[in-house]
Amino acid sequence: MSTPSAVRLQRSRRSSRPPAIVTAAAALLALGLAACGGEDSGAGGGGTYKIGIFAPTTGFAASDGKSAVNSAKLAVEKVNAAGGVQGKELKLVVYDDASKPDQAATIAQKLVRQDNVDIAVSGSYSAQTRAAAPIFARSNKVMIAAYAVDPEITQVGEQIWRIGELASVQGKVAGKLALDNLKGKKVAILYVDNDFGTGLTKAFRDYVKQNGGQIVSDSKYPLEEKDFRTVLGGIKAKSPDVLYAPGYYNNAADIANQAAELGLKAQIVGVEGYDSPKLIDLAGKNAEGIIFTTELDRDSSNPAVKDFLSGYEKKTGVKADAVGAETYDAVLLAAEALKRAGGADAKKLVEGLKEVKALEGSVTGITGFSPQRNGIREGLAQVVKGGDFHRYATFRDPSLITPP
Structure with a gap:
């Protein structure tokens, strides 16, 4: 099996995930x-x-x-x-x-x-x-x-x-993160066009609209996409505070690398599909500061x-x-x-x-x-810091974290 640099197959989370790193x-x-x-x-x-x-x-x-x-x-x-x-x-x-x-x-x-x-x-x-x-x-x-x-x-x-x-929970948590924790007013969305990306984006989009945020760009991309420069250039022109980009670690690495190349300064907010050490391997220094919702807290004091x-x-x-x-x-x-x-x-x-x-x-x-x-837990966001994943924020509001 080829590495992500050779073949870009993603999952629909999880209906298809980034390609295997091993054969x-x-x-x-x-x-x-x-x-x-x-x-x-x-x-x-x-x-x-x-x-x-x-x-x-x-x-x-x-x-x-x-x-x-x-x-x-x-x-x-x-x-x-x-x-x-x-x-x-x-x-x-x-x-x-x-x-x-x-x-x-x-x-x-x-x-x-x-x-x-x-x-x-x-x-x-x-x-x-x-x-x-x-x-x-x-x-x-x-x-x-x-x-x-x-x-x-x-x-x-x-x-x-x-x-x-559920995607509906993660999307709402990400909306809260974007508007309140990050104080974002103008938000751009760039999501993978499958059930994973669509479900997360719907919940995020609804939360942002219902809570006073402005969505300045809303785009999707196909599973196999590698070149995001055109859409990122358009997003840059809108000067968003936050870029919400549901996808997988190889997509995230491409987006982070190309956003840095274009000088796009928006805070990237991702999803559990980013939760792989390969994100840091592929994006290097451009992964620093990326925040994503997930379920595994590397800074937990829980034995x-x-x-x-x-x-x-x-x-x-x-x-x-x-x-x-x-x-x-x-x-x-x-x-x-x-x-x-x-x-x-x-x-x-x-x-x-x-x-x-x-x-x-x-x-x-x-x-x-x-x-x-469906399992109930606190919402969690991790951030890439110092070349590793660390806790950024937790969310306890029942209206956000309680699934149907």
Whole structure:
């Protein structure tokens, strides 16, 4: 697989993400996965709870799949080291969906009928998760979506839950950030033309309009776009205070580099798709000062967050990202559900999940779930400072952060 400098494939968050930084073969080697087969991860015998997980571990999105699966394994190791759940070890059954919805649907059938997993986790994007969710719901199996943002996913049944933050929440938080924290009066918008970018932008646009901000430019770009100079030149002529640019880390790097080249001084505000060390690698000094909404707080004093960050880097040799954090929490939530249910009965699992108010060990700060089973947490913005990600602001207003 080519690097972002050679091929610019993005995700619709997450329906397609920036291209994998490793080759498909390297991703397979690192994860020890068969391209389309399932992998049991964990000790067998003695009684186990099986957690099925599907993620894109090959193809253009393998970087997200690698992060998701490695983080899931880290969570399983954490739970098992503490004695497991009711004395039983957790065991992962891993499949590669290759970012294909039809493959995700087939995997869901296998996890239910062939592997007979006790609970499932989606470590994949919206399209794949949306394809799999009804199968789990009809089979009366609980599935937890780690980071897919499509609101329809949890609407198929009470068995389907979500860790990640909806686009509608992130967009409003970004609007608050732009108008209040940054004191922006004139705002420009430049967003990737897919469901991820459109959903974030709608929420942001509505918030800005409803709260007295002026939108001076509102443009979109196709997934494969690399050259933003013309549109950035037009934006520069409008002299905005803030440029809201939903997209992915490779888009963000191009925008930051070309904005610097043109002398555009607007504060760039991004989204969780920026949450990758590759943003800093690709944009260098031009990444400094970029602010983006996300779910992983690198400056948290929470020991669970510190353990995750250090444990992930030790395990993989690279720094953790939001995809990994959300998948880690999804596995912890699965373990908590099994613990509260006293087993794998779906009705009891759902009742147990309804009781979760603060997920113990959560690295994304889950404090409960909405009526539509979407995770609730403080809003968060990170800033690139000194070549790393740091906390910029948190948001606690329930009208901003509470999902449907």
